[in-house]
Amino acid sequence: MEVILFFVAAIGALGGAIGVIAMRNPFYGVLALIAHLFSLAVLFLLLTAAFVAAAQVVVYAGAVMVLYVFVVAYVGGGTESVWEPIPGQRFLAPLLGAALFVELAVAVLSSALLALGHDGPHVNPGFGDPAAIGYLLLEKFLIPFEASSMLLMLAAVGAIVLAARREVPEVVARGSSEHSSEAPAERSEDPLATTAPAHPGAAPS
Amino acid sequence: MSIDWYIALSALLFATGAMGILLRRSPIVILLCLELMLNAGNLALVAFSRMVGNQQGQVFALVVMVVAACEVVVGLGLIVAIFRRKLPLDVDELRELRG
Numbered sequence: 001m002e003v004i005l006f007f008v009a010a011i012g013a014l015g016g017a018i019g020v021i022a023m024r025n026p027f028y029g030v031l032a033l034i035a036h037l038f039s040l041a042v043l044f045l046l047l048t049a050a051f052v053a054a055a056q057v058v059v060y061a062g063a064v065m066v067l068y069v070f071v072v073a074y075v076g077g078g079t080e081s082v083w084e085p086i087p088g089q090r091f092l093a094p095l096l097g098a099a100l101f102v103e104l105a106v107a108v109l110s111s112a113l114l115a116l117g118h119d120g121p122h123v124n125p126g127f128g129d130p131a132a133i134g135y136l137l138l139e140k141f142l143i144p145f146e147a148s149s150m151l152l153m154l155a156a157v158g159a160i161v162l163a164a165r166r167e168v169p170e171v172v173a174r175g176s177s178e179h180s181s182e183a184p185a186e187r188s189e190d191p192l193a194t195t196a197p198a199h200p201g202a203a204p205s
Numbered sequence: 206m207s208i209d210w211y212i213a214l215s216a217l218l219f220a221t222g223a224m225g226i227l228l229r230r231s232p233i234v235i236l237l238c239l240e241l242m243l244n245a246g247n248l249a250l251v252a253f254s255r256m257v258g259n260q261q262g263q264v265f266a267l268v269v270m271v272v273a274a275c276e277v278v279v280g281l282g283l284i285v286a287i288f289r290r291k292l293p294l295d296v297d298e299l300r301e302l303r304g
Contacts, residue, residue, distance in 0.1 A: 006206045010214050017218050017241050021225030026233045033237050040244055047211065047255045049263050052247075059270060064240075064277050071281045072233060075288045090228060097224025104216035109209060113256070116209045121258040128263055136264050144264075148271040155275035162282035163289075 006046055012039030030068045037061045049128040211252035219245035230295050232287070236280045243273045 016036025023029040037060045044053035086092075109116065126132055137145050222241030229235060247266045254262025287294060 002206050006210065010210075013214070013218060014221070017221040017225075020234070020237050020241060021221065021228060026231060026237070029234055029237050033240060036241070037244070040248060043211065043214075043248060044251055046206065047251050049251045049254070049266070052251055052263050052266050055267060055270060056247075059274065060244075064274055067277060067281060068233075068237070071284060075233070075284060075294065093224055093227035096227055097220045100223050101217055101220030104219065105213055108212050108216060113209070113212075117207050118209075118256075119206065120208050120255045123255075123258055127258075128260055132260055133263060133267070136260055137267070140261075141264055144268060148268055151275055152271060155278045159278045159282035162279065163285040165289075 009039045009042040026072050034061050034065050051130045051133040208252050208256050212249055215245045215249040230297055232284050232294055232296055
């Protein structure tokens with residue numbers, strides 16, 4: 001039973017990965033990645049990592065993929081040009097990928113790892129459930145936990161700075177009352193400004 | 206199911222993601238392939254954590270998930286900024302640092 005489930009999930013994960021790199025339209029690539037993530041969650045469950053599997057489904061397939069879908073819908077899934085700057089790229093890349101797989105497989109499977117031909121030690125039923133992981137996160141790894149929350153906040157602020165329209169800080173910067181009339185003319189020269197018509201009434205003067 | 210199967214599958218998924226990065230030229234697809242490689246690393250971490258019977262590898266996998274979410278957010282913000290400036294969404298044409 002476990003073997004069948006492993007092979008079904010492995011084929012799903014591999015098919016999703018190949019779908020990501022083979023689909024011409026990025027939207028279908030995102031959908032293939034969602035299938036890949038669900039298969040990986042099944043594999044995590046087989047490895048008795050229940051909380052990681054739940055986080056994979058909720059965080060990845062739920063939140064991150066929605067972000068991807070929004071950006072693909074916003075940017076538009078244009079197909080790539082056939083122009084190839086590196087000659088033979090599409091033949092060289094699978095070759096290098098296969099070489100990387102062979103190298104990784106040889107490096108791992110020829111080592112004297114405990115895992116080779118072994119099911120792993122017997123673990124008690126609470127292995128990897130939310131209580132155990134939460135205990136580890138809040139007791140032993142409290143500082144990495146807080147550091148990762150700080151990293152998430154920095155990434156959110158960075159994304160807002162990168163993707164926001166640039167006219168709002170411009171208006172606030174020149175919001176002093178006497179220059180507010182020439183602000184729209186200068187704003188239109190800014191290459192980062194979008195084509196939205198600037199109205200000086202928005203300036204908080 | 207012995208654990209070396211999981212590790213071999215993780216190596217295969219990682220190689221697939223690397224091949225996608227070498228092959229594709231759209232920045233969105235390259236971000237998707239980065240996700241593939243990070244998830245292959247996660248699978249290896251969870252498999253090794255099962256191998257030694259210790260849950261700390263699963264905590265490491267959760268931290269990798271956080272880092273992947275941050276990378277996605279910043280990368281997608283960059284893609285939106287590139288699209289707003291009407292630059293081509295192609296990593297071969299975006300090879301100059303000055304926009």
